[in-house]
Amino acid sequence: MSGVASVLSAAWERTLDLVFPRRCVGCGAFGAFLCPACLSATPRAQPPRCRACWNRYEGGDACFRCLQQRPAFEAARCPFVYAGAAREAVHALKYDGLSAVAATMAEAMAGVLSEWRPPVTALVPVPLAGRRRRSRGYNQSELLARELSRLSGLPVNGGLLMKRKATPSQALAADEAARHANVEGAFAVRPKAETAGALLLVDDVMTSGATLDACARALVAAGHGPVCALTFARED
Numbered sequence: 439m440s441g442v443a444s445v446l447s448a449a450w451e452r453t454l455d456l457v458f459p460r461r462c463v464g465c466g467a468f469g470a471f472l473c474p475a476c477l478s479a480t481p482r483a484q485p486p487r488c489r490a491c492w493n494r495y496e497g498g499d500a501c502f503r504c505l506q507q508r509p510a511f512e513a514a515r516c517p518f519v520y521a522g523a524a525r526e527a528v529h530a531l532k533y534d535g536l537s538a539v540a541a542t543m544a545e546a547m548a549g550v551l552s553e554w555r556p557p558v559t560a561l562v563p564v565p566l567a568g569r570r571r572r573s574r575g576y577n578q579s580e581l582l583a584r585e586l587s588r589l590s591g592l593p594v595n596g597g598l599l600m601k602r603k604a605t606p607s608q609a610l611a612a613d614e615a616a617r618h619a620n621v622e623g624a625f626a627v628r629p630k631a632e633t634a635g636a637l638l639l640v641d642d643v644m645t646s647g648a649t650l651d652a653c654a655r656a657l658v659a660a661g662h663g664p665v666c667a668l669t670f671a672r673e674d
């Protein structure tokens with residue numbers, strides 16, 4: 439960002455803070471979208487975990503599920519378990535229209551990214567189907583990827599993946615097989631895409647990993663890879 443732009447954006451942020459003061463999505467305290475107390479009370483997605491899907495697993499490198507069928511992504515990571523204030527933050531971003539919380543969420547993701555250092559050259563947000571994007575006004579994954587790009591310096595490749603059809607909510611699916619069936623063939627790589635690259639998929643929450651797997655599968659089939667994935671939280 440240029441000097442003038444960053445001064446303007448800081449001034450704009452101060453103005454926004456006056457009109458819409460930041461409140462913690464966890465406890466309602468003024469000052470930040472996630473206050474230090476709520477942040478430290480939110481369970482972090484710490485090891486021991488499967489090196490591939492980051493599911494809780496103590497038995498070694500990869501969990502049984504990944505040994506049985508390796509996901510199309512190499513590895514997934516996230517700062518938080520989908521609980522407490524992390525859950526509130528996702529809800530605020532996704533259902534309450536609080537797009538500004540994305541910057542705070544991306545900061546936690548950037549912390550994981552700088553420790554993890556996956557060999558990637560661009561960020562790819564998980565796309566929404568057109569209808570859902572229009573009704574929400576934005577794609578939450580795109581906002582997270584944009585903020586993460588600002589913090590990490592990695593470019594966002596927002597045009598690479600597209601969603602071909604609307605899919606039912608993964609959170610409401612009966613089981614893992616249903617989640618995979620939901621997203622089967624849902625994602626496609628736009629033709630005439632740039633040269634193949636090592637990519638980092640960005641999403642808000644990982645449920646079973648079926649959505650990230652379907653996205654990675656489409657990217658790998660189009661010649662990209664390796665593909666890794668970073669989310670803000672995951673269901674344990």
Ligand SMILES: [Zn+2]
Nearest residue numbers: 462465473476
């Ligand atoms: Zn709080």
Ligand SMILES: [Zn+2]
Nearest residue numbers: 488491501504
């Ligand atoms: Zn696994």
